[in-house]
Amino acid sequence: MSEFPKFLDLDIEKDISGRITPRDGPITLRNPHIPKLKEDVLYHLNLSDKANDLPAMFGDVKFVCFGGSPKRMEKFAQFMVGQLNEKIPAGMTLSDISHGSDRYVLYKVGPVLSVSHGMGIPSLSIVFHEVLKMLYHADCKDVKFFRLGTSGGLGLEPGTVVITDAAVDGLLRPYMEVATLGMILQHPAFLDRDLCEQLQEIGTKNQQYETVIGKTMCTYDFYEGQARLDGAFCDFTEEDKMAFLKRIHDRGVLNIEMESLCFAAMAHRAAVKSAIICCTIVDRLKSDQITASHETLEEWQERPQKIVAKFIRKQLGIE
Numbered sequence: 138m139s140e141f142p143k144f145l146d147l148d149i150e151k152d153i154s155g156r157i158t159p160r161d162g163p164i165t166l167r168n169p170h171i172p173k174l175k176e177d178v179l180y181h182l183n184l185s186d187k188a189n190d191l192p193a194m195f196g197d198v199k200f201v202c203f204g205g206s207p208k209r210m211e212k213f214a215q216f217m218v219g220q221l222n223e224k225i226p227a228g229m230t231l232s233d234i235s236h237g238s239d240r241y242v243l244y245k246v247g248p249v250l251s252v253s254h255g256m257g258i259p260s261l262s263i264v265f266h267e268v269l270k271m272l273y274h275a276d277c278k279d280v281k282f283f284r285l286g287t288s289g290g291l292g293l294e295p296g297t298v299v300i301t302d303a304a305v306d307g308l309l310r311p312y313m314e315v316a317t318l319g320m321i322l323q324h325p326a327f328l329d330r331d332l333c334e335q336l337q338e339i340g341t342k343n344q345q346y347e348t349v350i351g352k353t354m355c356t357y358d359f360y361e362g363q364a365r366l367d368g369a370f371c372d373f374t375e376e377d378k379m380a381f382l383k384r385i386h387d388r389g390v391l392n393i394e395m396e397s398l399c400f401a402a403m404a405h406r407a408a409v410k411s412a413i414i415c416c417t418i419v420d421r422l423k424s425d426q427i428t429a430s431h432e433t434l435e436e437w438q439e440r441p442q443k444i445v446a447k448f449i450r451k452q453l454g455i456e
């Protein structure tokens with residue numbers, strides 16, 4: 138037997154740089170094992186393809202909006218009820234479809250799903266796998282994915298909206314590394330430029346804040362990983378921190394957060410059209426700490442939500 142595992146070379150169109158062109162059409166899985174399962178239990182969503190009629194529940198989904206916090210994604214779902222003119226029958230309320238699991242929240246408003254992904258790559262990766270499988274079992278078609286988040290900006294007024302055109306890791310490498318069967322696999326994190334520009338066009342119509350497109354650095358840690366001096370540990374100087382932040386800024390990094398690399402890599406691998414749109418809540422060239430008031434933070438966090446809501450309304454011909 139060979140010492141190295143054999144990885145399946147699954148049929149998928151790539152250009153010579155290895156880039157998979159995102160496409161409309163049915164959600165497909167690059168996993169030959171799934172169709173052979175007797176039951177596919179989506180454990181963290183508390184759903185299964187046998188116990189639930191997934192095509193009836195989710196077959197009309199066209200937009201999946203992810204965000205870190207369960208509360209924020211509940212509020213986004215409530216907001217989308219008004220945006221899509223959905224009528225909730227008297228005496229009923231929106232409810233969390235995955236409530237039995239208490240790991241993530243999942244709301245559906247017409248063709249829109251609002252899903253929380255928690256903090257960091259491991260948490261996002263789990264829910265991304267399960268949502269993608271759920272949409273596959275539901276026979277969904279022409280689905281777009283969005284991550285609506287918060288981030289630390291570089292040289293930007295806090296409250297600026299950043300749309301990511303490339304996600305990079307803490308070493309500025311544009312792929313997510315995953316230790317798989319004892320080896321490091323590198324999954325490229327390409328994003329759809331066309332979708333970025335459509336979102337930017339909507340964002341720039343709002344004169345109260347800037348909407349910019351650029352690189353996002355994704356780290357595995359909020360403190361030392363993002364060159365903060367205010368964690369429980371720190372072994373570098375203020376000068377080292379500033380030199381690093383200025384260096385990455387000069388290389389086109391506009392913001393730093395903790396999920397974009399995984400989101401872009403998984404969406405790219407699934408060939409789904411996707412975008413990452415984050416507000417900045419601090420200018421990291423000026424401060425490590427986030428000191429804006431709760432009300433201000435709420436308003437900033439609504440900016441990406443409003444841009445994506447407008448995009449969805451346009452796609453659905455509501456405006």
Ligand code: URA
Pocket residue numbers: 287288289290359363393394395418419
């Ligand atoms: N999220 C991050 O990961 N970093 C920040 O500085 C702000 C939000």
